[in-house]
Amino acid sequence: MLTYWKRRNIPYLEPSIPFGNFENSITNTKSHGLYFKEFYDKFKKMGAKCGGIYAYVVPVFVPIDLEIIKLLLVKDFQHFHTRGFYTNERDQPVSVNLFTVDGERWRLLRTKFTPVFTSAKMKIMYELMVAASKTMEDHLREHARKKVPLDVKDCVGRMTANIIGSCAFGIECNSYNDSKFHKILKAIVLGGTAYIRILFCNALPDLARFLKIPLLPAKETNQLCDILDETLNYRKESNVLRNDFLQLVIEMKDKEIVNLTELKAQCILFFLAGFETSATTMTFVLFELACNQNIQHKLRKEINEVLVQHDNKMTYEAIANMKYLDMVILETLRKHPPVPFLNRVSVNDFQIPDSDMIVEKGTKIMFPVLGLHHDPEYFPEPNSFIPERFSDENKSKIPLL
Ligand code: HEM
Structure with missing residues (x-):
């Protein structure tokens, strides 16, 4: 039982029955976002570009590598346009x-x-x-x-x-x-x-x-x-x-x-x-x-200065001119993404490029957003709140964007 990933020669994390790679999710309060961050960290440590886990007994494919993620979410979207949410x-x-x-x-x-x-x-x-x-x-x-x-x-x-x-x-x-x-x-x-x-x-x-x-x-x-x-x-x-x-x-x-x-x-x-x-x-x-009073002061200063230029009115244009505010919001979404993973279901068999790995039709896929946002390779000091990561000159260096 639970040998789906082993049989397909795809790196996997050892599951247990009946919760797979999750603990008892009814009594345990750990969020699914955090679980997927841990899966991300473990696969990354193993040097894997992707891997498989089990949600209870259901196999779930977890891509780690940026090229594979971009392929599944953007370039080969036609194979992965299904979210697979329940509906009635x-x-x-x-x-x-x-x-x-x-x-x-x-x-x-x-x-x-x-x-x-x-x-x-x-x-x-x-x-x-x-x-x-x-x-x-x-x-x-x-x-x-x-x-x-x-x-x-x-x-x-x-x-x-x-x-x-x-x-x-x-x-x-x-x-x-x-x-x-x-x-x-x-x-x-x-x-x-x-x-x-x-x-x-x-x-x-x-x-x-x-x-x-x-x-x-x-x-x-x-x-x-x-x-x-x-x-x-x-x-x-x-x-x-x-x-x-x-x-x-x-x-x-x-x-x-x-x-x-x-x-x-x-x-x-x-x-x-x-x-x-x-x-x-x-x-x-x-x-x-x-928590970051210096950032608070800098943001307040920007808001006050922009408001003066807009007749002290919080207009749509005034907000659009608050560049530092935008950076603060982007850094907040990076550090605390409200949607910490994305999900898809493959609608066709799909071969991962440069490998013999096949994601079979109907496989559930989870993209570990929180893991990516906290990866020090892309965001040094990931637990620090640094809006400057998203300044015009710095944001082009972020490979995720
Ligand atoms: C900070 C606030 C928000 C966050 C973090 C957020 C995040 C997301 C995410 C992660 C997705 C799924 C993307 C995917 O599966 O590829 C999504 C889809 C969507 N969001 Fe938001 N969202 C926010 C606010 C809103 C608001 C205010 C609205 C509407 C008024 C909205 C409407 C939608 C719709 C309609 C979709 C589905 C798009 C589609 O499938 O074509 N979102 N959002």
Whole structure:
């Protein structure tokens, strides 16, 4: 048992039954990102360009070498366009989105939605984002006045909920006053059974579909759909036009580019893709600025200087001119990537160049993002927070980019 990699002469890490190369993931709190970093470090130490591990009994291919990674993610993308996420279209049609569909359906959906995710469209939405983040100022002032500690992740999470509510669902919600919307988002992302359900559904997708298990918790997902129905009706009846993501998707629906289910699915995706990722990034930016006061001072100086040039207004153009801020965010994403590994499934047999190794059709592949970001060969002193890695003159030296 568990001899898949040995039989194919691909370097592997010795597994154990039943968790493979993972420990008991129900009682163990180590994140999967950290596991894949450890796999990366071990294969690198062995001098391997790639290797195999087992997630429970499922063989997973882990590429280490940059050329192989670029090949699989970019050049030979046609063999690796599938993420292989669990989805259950029959019982939850709105869980079919850019993340969960594969192949030709993904390409078609991507072609439809690419025009919505341009910087020009972002610029149009920017004013709404600023308005939605205003209540955070009051929240911060209140904490400062009372001199009480602030839960930063919670604080930026609420601001993110305000922005998603405004841009993707067309509602104004003050999440700092415990809005219903924020509670729904939190329940979907952090709900008690979320982790185990997703683990189970991805490990045994056919059984999960047979048991009618939806990807997202049904009650809260239905509540989000109800909010969208209400907003759509209101806009139709009152002839309201708004510069938001929802409006762009409504226009696509009016032109019959998408149907109502696809419209709802992409608004929900806006939240799924943007909520935790953005809040985690902002949390770590603030954490690193607190730990590195010199960087904090340098960034504050840049922000103040740029604002003076922009009439003291935090406009889209002003933010675009904050180069050091960009470097700080990039270094945060390097050190603390909110998505610490990427996944794909090979859709054809694929031979690794200059080797006799074959990645068979249907093999799960995990790209160890956290491992790459902490590899001292690419990022010397990987545990140090050094935004200068991403200055114009330095970033061209990073082989990953
Ligand atoms: C710091 C914040 C974010 C991070 C770190 C992040 C990271 C990622 C990653 C790693 C992927 C998968 C790439 C792959 O599999 O090759 C992805 C895909 C995606 N993200 Fe984000 N994301 C962020 C914010 C957002 C936001 C705010 C939105 C939407 C409003 C968004 C929408 C998407 C979509 C639609 C996809 C799927 C694209 C496709 O398959 O065509 N992301 N993101």
